[in-house]
Amino acid sequence: MREAIPAEKPYFLASLREWIFTTDHKKIGIMYFVTSYIFFLVAGLFGLVIRAEQTQPGFQFVSPEFYNYLLTGHGAVMLLWWAIAAHIGGFGNFLLPLMIGARDVAFPRLNAFSFWSFFGASLLVLLTLIPGNHIKMMWTGYPPYSATGDAGPTALYVFIIHLIGISSIAGAVNFITTYIKMRAPGIGFWNTNMFVHCLIGANVIQLIGVPSLAGAVTMLLLDKYLGTNFYNPAKGGDPLLYQNVFWFYSHPVVYVQVLPIFGFFSEILPTFARRPLFGYTSMVFAVWGIVFLSFEVWIHHMFVSGVPDWARVIMSYTTILIAVPTGVKIFNWLGTLHGGAIILRTPMLYALGGIFMFLIGGLTGIPNAMVAIDLGISDSLFIVGHFHYVLAMAVTLGILAAITFWYPKATGRMFPEGLGKLSFWLIFAGANLLFFFQMVVGMLGNPRRYPDYPAIPEWIMLHQIQTVGGVILGIGVLVFTIAMIKGLKGEKAPANPWQSPSLEWRIDSPAPANNFGDKPPKVEPDYHPYKYGAPPAF
Amino acid sequence: MEQQVFALPAAWWFDAVKVWLTVAVVIYAVTAIPGILFIMKYRYKPGEREIGDHEREGHWGLEAAWTIIPTIIVLFLATYSFTVFKLQRTPPKDAMTIKVYGFMWGFQTDYLDENGKVIKTVYSFYKPDNYNAAENEKIVVPAGKPVKALLTSKDVIHSFYVMPARITEDMVPGRITHLWFQINKPGEYWIFCREFCGTGHSHMFAKLKVVPQEEFTAWLRGDSNGLARKKAETKESL
Amino acid sequence: MAHEVAHHEEVSVWPVIAGIGTFLAPLAFTAYFAWNAQMAGLVLGGVSLVLLLISAAGWANEHFTAGKEEGFGWVGIFAFILSEIVIFGTLFAGFWMARTTHANEWASWVPEGINLGMAGILTLILWASSFTIWKAEVALEEEGNNGKAMTWTFITLILGGLFVVLHVSEWIHLWNEGFTLMANMYGTGFYALTGLHTSHVLVGLLAQLYAIWLLASGKMTKDKPTMMKAVSAYWHFVDVMWMLVAGTAYVVGTLGV
Ligand code: HEA
Ligand code: HEA
Numbered sequence A: 001m002r003e004a005i006p007a008e009k010p011y012f013l014a015s016l017r018e019w020i021f022t023t024d025h026k027k028i029g030i031m032y033f034v035t036s037y038i039f040f041l042v043a044g045l046f047g048l049v050i051r052a053e054q055t056q057p058g059f060q061f062v063s064p065e066f067y068n069y070l071l072t073g074h075g076a077v078m079l080l081w082w083a084i085a086a087h088i089g090g091f092g093n094f095l096l097p098l099m100i101g102a103r104d105v106a107f108p109r110l111n112a113f114s115f116w117s118f119f120g121a122s123l124l125v126l127l128t129l130i131p132g133n134h135i136k137m138m139w140t141g142y143p144p145y146s147a148t149g150d151a152g153p154t155a156l157y158v159f160i161i162h163l164i165g166i167s168s169i170a171g172a173v174n175f176i177t178t179y180i181k182m183r184a185p186g187i188g189f190w191n192t193n194m195f196v197h198c199l200i201g202a203n204v205i206q207l208i209g210v211p212s213l214a215g216a217v218t219m220l221l222l223d224k225y226l227g228t229n230f231y232n233p234a235k236g237g238d239p240l241l242y243q244n245v246f247w248f249y250s251h252p253v254v255y256v257q258v259l260p261i262f263g264f265f266s267e268i269l270p271t272f273a274r275r276p277l278f279g280y281t282s283m284v285f286a287v288w289g290i291v292f293l294s295f296e297v298w299i300h301h302m303f304v305s306g307v308p309d310w311a312r313v314i315m316s317y318t319t320i321l322i323a324v325p326t327g328v329k330i331f332n333w334l335g336t337l338h339g340g341a342i343i344l345r346t347p348m349l350y351a352l353g354g355i356f357m358f359l360i361g362g363l364t365g366i367p368n369a370m371v372a373i374d375l376g377i378s379d380s381l382f383i384v385g386h387f388h389y390v391l392a393m394a395v396t397l398g399i400l401a402a403i404t405f406w407y408p409k410a411t412g413r414m415f416p417e418g419l420g421k422l423s424f425w426l427i428f429a430g431a432n433l434l435f436f437f438q439m440v441v442g443m444l445g446n447p448r449r450y451p452d453y454p455a456i457p458e459w460i461m462l463h464q465i466q467t468v469g470g471v472i473l474g475i476g477v478l479v480f481t482i483a484m485i486k487g488l489k490g491e492k493a494p495a496n497p498w499q500s501p502s503l504e505w506r507i508d509s510p511a512p513a514n515n516f517g518d519k520p521p522k523v524e525p526d527y528h529p530y531k532y533g534a535p536p537a538f
Numbered sequence B: 001m002e003q004q005v006f007a008l009p010a011a012w013w014f015d016a017v018k019v020w021l022t023v024a025v026v027i028y029a030v031t032a033i034p035g036i037l038f039i040m041k042y043r044y045k046p047g048e049r050e051i052g053d054h055e056r057e058g059h060w061g062l063e064a065a066w067t068i069i070p071t072i073i074v075l076f077l078a079t080y081s082f083t084v085f086k087l088q089r090t091p092p093k094d095a096m097t098i099k100v101y102g103f104m105w106g107f108q109t110d111y112l113d114e115n116g117k118v119i120k121t122v123y124s125f126y127k128p129d130n131y132n133a134a135e136n137e138k139i140v141v142p143a144g145k146p147v148k149a150l151l152t153s154k155d156v157i158h159s160f161y162v163m164p165a166r167i168t169e170d171m172v173p174g175r176i177t178h179l180w181f182q183i184n185k186p187g188e189y190w191i192f193c194r195e196f197c198g199t200g201h202s203h204m205f206a207k208l209k210v211v212p213q214e215e216f217t218a219w220l221r222g223d224s225n226g227l228a229r230k231k232a233e234t235k236e237s238l
Numbered sequence C: 001m002a003h004e005v006a007h008h009e010e011v012s013v014w015p016v017i018a019g020i021g022t023f024l025a026p027l028a029f030t031a032y033f034a035w036n037a038q039m040a041g042l043v044l045g046g047v048s049l050v051l052l053l054i055s056a057a058g059w060a061n062e063h064f065t066a067g068k069e070e071g072f073g074w075v076g077i078f079a080f081i082l083s084e085i086v087i088f089g090t091l092f093a094g095f096w097m098a099r100t101t102h103a104n105e106w107a108s109w110v111p112e113g114i115n116l117g118m119a120g121i122l123t124l125i126l127w128a129s130s131f132t133i134w135k136a137e138v139a140l141e142e143e144g145n146n147g148k149a150m151t152w153t154f155i156t157l158i159l160g161g162l163f164v165v166l167h168v169s170e171w172i173h174l175w176n177e178g179f180t181l182m183a184n185m186y187g188t189g190f191y192a193l194t195g196l197h198t199s200h201v202l203v204g205l206l207a208q209l210y211a212i213w214l215l216a217s218g219k220m221t222k223d224k225p226t227m228m229k230a231v232s233a234y235w236h237f238v239d240v241m242w243m244l245v246a247g248t249a250y251v252v253g254t255l256g257v
């Protein structure tokens, strides 16, 4: 299909010096991914301790203070490291230039800086592990509590967000410019990979949203250390200002987290159904519809916070409307399955599992959006169950799907199939046991962020089931991690194991250091990433 | 569930949940069952079914249908929820008023007369390791009477979740928020703080004691609050 | 550097150094305020500043010696300005929320010495400077005249400097009157908005200084005008933002109370 590229060594065979000072998007992507995977394991372990503590009423393993620290760390790290950095920093960096036929991103040095700023934030997180530096204000960090002494060093919380924010804004500027300016001739808006559309949509949200979060926490910093009055009701400030500005970003962020996942599903489904993506055009509209709507709904996190009733009603409508573009995506995936020649390889299993779990997560978002129901379940474990279905299931399964799918391109080896499938079934079963019953106990009234609860018999039983699920889930993640490491010595991968027409598969596995060589790749006039013709090679 | 307890606005809340649950289960079935059928039916078979259908890359009719129908459903759900919301937020005219302060960690409940004067105060204090409330720490309300609660906080944000009535509202310093509830069956129920407020958050609770109207009137006149106040003073001086 | 002969430069030390600099700054602040280690905080802050300056210089130097310019900077700076607008937006939200919900008390918070005259003078200065930077851009991009562009940029720099000096003296004056950052929400909002804005003015001035150096050393020419474009776009942004800031901090803050 394309001219032979000069025999270049794979990108990862570089000296340590070249790794540290690299500006190559592939190496930066890998560094992002490895950092966030390690943080995922640690935050997951925190999650298991949290789970263990809730198994029985009373305080068994940890004190309430330490529980609050674990939960803060679990929430913040999962959201910012696992659910953003892994796929945007990691996969976004690795795949974006390959999918649009570019040599690198627009500003390679800025890209490296993004990573190091993110790495700095990771080091700050490690500092909070030191006793005395535990942050105990939850990932939401609401004032006035977060400005009191009981909450731990507020400064660290704020600066973690600042460093992550700098990294995200620089990354967003970079990706958006790359997409606008660096597409190979022949790649236009209507034949770009869905993953790229989703990634750029997510980064538009980052660009507009992150500064809002940065503003919210900066005001918190000033209030605590310089005595300003932003959130001080005694002198004209308002604690709800924080919540408004915080959620103005922190709601859209959930679509930052999930859009690239939708992108993964849209790449993987056609590949393993051996047919074009159904409704490509409406998929693109749906992505941009979600991006647009996501900024109009933030009050749904403040339905019980005391904001005026009219604001709650308006945002109840805007929130629930997001179901429509999201539904379009789900139905189009079904359309893709219809009439396919479906192969249940590990990536496909993970993707399908992710979609069906997202469906539950999305449908349990609906009662939260119906303001009348939310008044009864806000801040209960039902909410926690809802977002674990979308985050710990859809997003996590989506990232794991992507790992197994692009593993050959990144490492030159195939992902171990048997262990992959085993890990899928363990994770799938465990997570459903855990998070379904979390929603049930939430419906019964159990508040969230409660290490202890009254000994109500049904609650105890439901918590015990969850813990069993948690252990199975943990073992599943362990199996996956082992498979990922074992695979590095596994079976060699061909350049295009899935027989995909998409650009990133037209170069060697592992990707050569200079991507497509000196010139941009030749893209046929009727190129489309989802033209599945030949059967796969395995 | 306290379904046998007839409480408001819980009754409407349970209805709304049922409506949502029905819609959600139907949508899940309509989506997941065909999905699973397709996965079983259109399986890759070497030599027989090696590539998928290449003709249909979309279908405008279908795509329009699955945009429009969900739009109608969600607009219905939101409007239905809006009507319930109006009921939840409008206390009946004959409601009695209490004013509740959240603090780290506990609740102070003031009973007000028609002129808004405080006639009695109950303190529900934090118990770091149990969920037992002394008799004079229980928030007492009459059965079958709507109660409007004005909420605010003395320090950080808390919330007031009346579990049997399935209603929550945050207690924000510098603001007065409100909710109302009515419980028809006498008994003891849970009230929790559901907004994170630090170390004592999970033990910031109160017992809601619902008693017949006559008993309530007697209780309100009685002097059990003197005890509570004395206890409050000693706690505060600590 | 490592693979000069090859297609692209693949390594650079400056992002890592800049990364260490950005990591030490928060550490300095935390040490100073949260860990009660003032001395360590100051030292770390100093190190951070030095690293940031060195890396900025090295980075820029590498950028201008690396050969051809792709002209992406323009899209980049546009995207960056978009996100800057939102940062200002958060402070506006705070100011307006307080102004509307505390309309009754507001009058008692307005200090004697605040007046619209000063705001007017500052506005005129910025307007003038927006004109001069535009002249500089024209001189470079259309006439290719580095000397002329330098002169206009220099005039802009002087005007911007004047703005900062006048503004700081106004702050000192108001502060001494008891209208401090901590006094009430008007003080908080006023200093936060104008302070954030002035910090942007300072960044703009630094960028202009840098542009002058690029023009003088001939690194920036008619064919490589991206930096001039970016500096000018940023300065226009700072100018437009001033209208909103002054309109809020001065006009909405003092009128109709
Ligand atoms: C990836 C993350 C993610 C995603 C995608 C979503 C998606 C949605 N979320 Fe969720 N949410 C979170 C993460 C996410 N959420 C988190 C982390 C929190 C808690 C934060 C905290 O407090 O700590 C939260 C909390 C949260 C709340 C606040 C609850 C409270 O605190 O009281 C609400 C309220 O409206 C809500 C609603 C929704 C809705 C309506 C969607 C919708 O986008 C879902 C749309 C999808 C579907 C509906 C399914 C597919 C559609 C169809 C098949 C079409 C047909 C359907 C219909 C006709 C209904 N979420
Ligand atoms: C992407 C986001 C994400 C993900 C993936 C997860 C994953 C998990 N979460 Fe998460 N969770 C959040 C985001 C996420 N969570 C957020 C935002 C909150 C709210 C915080 C707040 O209230 O502020 C929350 C809150 C939260 C609670 C609620 C606590 C409370 O309100 O009191 C609980 C309780 O069970 C929980 C559990 C878990 C578990 C068991 C997992 C598991 O899926 C984890 C799986 C991973 C591992 C298990 C680690 C890897 C395995 C090993 C290292 C091997 C060793 C283990 C064994 C051999 C068993 N989480």
Ligand code: CUA
Pocket (backbone or CB within 6 Å): B102, B105, B157, B158, B159, B193, B194, B195, B196, B197, B198, B200, B201, B202, B204
């Ligand atoms: Cu009070 Cu939680």
Ligand SMILES: [Cu+2]
Pocket (backbone or CB within 6 Å): A250, A251, A252, A254, A300, A301
């Ligand atoms: Cu949300």
